[in-house]
Amino acid sequence: MNLPTEATCLADVLRALEAFHAPLVHFGQTVFWDEPTKALLLPTMREAGVSLPVWAGVHDTDYFSKLPPAPGLEGPAAVLPANDGTTRDLWAAAGECAIPFGGEHRVTLRFLSRHGVPVSRLIELTPGGREAFIETYTEAYGWRGLARIGGEDITARDVLTREIGEYLQELLRWALQGSLDMVADVETRLTAEHYASRMLRRLDLAVQAHADESLTECFRTILGHVIGQLAGGRPDALTITASSIEMRFNRATCGRRRFEPLEPFLDPATRDAARQAYDRAVAHTGIYSLDDFGEGALPFDLVVPGRGRGSLRCTRTEAYVDLPEGSVMLGSARGLTKREQLAALVVRRFGPDCALVGKALVFPLMLLSETVMVLAETGSAYVSTGTRRLAEGLRDAGIRLTTHPVLRLRYHTFSSMGAMDCELALPEHLADAFGQTHITSREFAERWHDVVAQARSVLERLRECPGPGAVLEIMAAKGPKHAERLRKHECVRRRMREHGRVLAHMSGELRSLAAEAKELGRRVRELEAQSGSIRRERLKPLWAALDNASSPETRDALQREIDALEVERGALQGSIQDLKLKAHEMGQQWGRQRRAIVSEQRTGLSSVIHDETHVIEDAAAWERLRLVRSAYLTTQLEAADRRPSGWWFPLLSRQAGAGEWYAEVSRRTEGWLEILCEEFLPETGGSESTEEPGL
Incomplete structure (x- = not known):
């Protein structure tokens, strides 16, 4: 069968996938960013006459974001920007949000220096010194992340909604207000304010309804609402789930195909070859090898309700899970060669509600064993590299797995804005890049690619020409x-x-x-x-x-x-x-x-000229900083184009439902299949999968 491996009409790709009879699955750690945008799969399938289940899930088996306590960072949680200072090490997962044209990429000090900005000199001239300079000039535009401050490591599924609800509300209020501030025409502003009010009310209700439950349940409710609005309703084909549900590992679920990748690492006949394939796949990537996790480590983690997540290890004699509290023995590893045996140990020790998830490279193999993963164009880049190397290494070792294709989506988010009729007030860096403070959605759609190219050209010139002359020549062209x-x-x-x-x-x-x-x-x-x-x-x-x-x-x-x-x-x-x-x-x-x-x-005259030169050079240094920062943030439009927040579309559209912008994005979206290992592809044309989500 010829599968579409190059970008093409999404409907054609979905028709090709129908031959596999496999669900389309996507998980996201936050519901306020781009995960709900994949709702366009549903109307596209409906129009193409394709019938496939879609599982949209909350990825709640990772740790919730955390930062150590610091001055100005006091618990239990905070909504934070991304910068190269206090939040440089922040990896926000379960709660992050971007407004239109915004994104998570900070402007690093290293990037500024590489483009000729005299960082040390400007820090000396900044009131408040280094910290004030970094907080002001390295912050990412239009992004905020939610993190717990201090405390123990805790998985997202173990966070109670009431512990974090007010911060979710703060995060969403920030995002909606920042978006409303960009709407310049009255008609769109009125509909946007109405939508923002409804969305905040929806969140308030979800927080109240699930106050004493896991944050997962709150997120599932919100995810279902946003996807339903974008898809034009909640079709029967849609299941709203979570990774803690889908990866539940007990006697009743361990036989599911998603747990098949576990067996090569348990079976004595393939264990060493499988471990070697994994270690080769992670070599030179910065990902730990199995030996780094201790004796007998498997590339799988066990997520134990209320106790965290830890690596599974099977030594010659005992099976362990290394939880944050320490190593917990599951039982004897003698004769442990099957997943059913491991499931029995887990249930006996912790009960039936634990989840088994693969480490970074392995988790996709688990999902692909019985589903088609749906990823944005650049999402989870390690799948295309590390997971592919692992699959090929297992194949070369004679180990057979089943691996469905990955479905990649390419949105044309900003080029689709021409379908709207609204006026936007541009943020400072984009006003500089476009040469105007206000712009219609149609003009933005037509010009944004050229503007990004111009920003890249400015960065290249500034990198090659460190003196003030280049800055002043660039600015001279502006007026x-x-x-x-x-x-x-x-x-x-x-x-x-x-x-x-x-x-x-x-x-x-x-x-x-x-x-x-x-x-x-x-x-x-x-x-x-x-x-x-x-x-x-x-x-x-x-x-x-x-x-x-x-x-x-x-x-x-x-x-x-x-x-x-x-x-x-x-x-x-x-x-x-x-x-x-x-x-x-x-x-x-x-x-x-x-x-x-x-x-x-x-x-004499030399002193006068010297003073005049210093004034010009200092002014040019500040101008260079502004140019580099603005140009960099402008280039990040490409990242925002690839990861549009699902709620942008109804917020900025005058039409009811998902709106005209989302309809155009859906029409233009391209897809293609990424095949990790040709030999692992399942046969097509068989009977439809009988697997049910959440068992």
């Missing part, structure tokens, strides 16, 4: 005010070059004086050496001979010779004095020149 700044900068640079030439000439004269003075010193030393040589080597012997001479003729001859040498030596001494006087005068001239240069540098 006469900035062109005047560029002209002033060029004027100052020209004056700097001219004055630099004057100082260079003065410095050259200074060096010439120094060289001449050095030469005079050498000549003085040379003449003094000659004078000394005359005295020592010629006069002293003559003086001695004169003292010992007896005849007048001899004495007269010696005296004449001495007189001649004295004249010669006197001439040398005169030359020495002249040279010393000249050297003294030259030293004074050198000092005057040196003082003139220093004075010029400190108080």
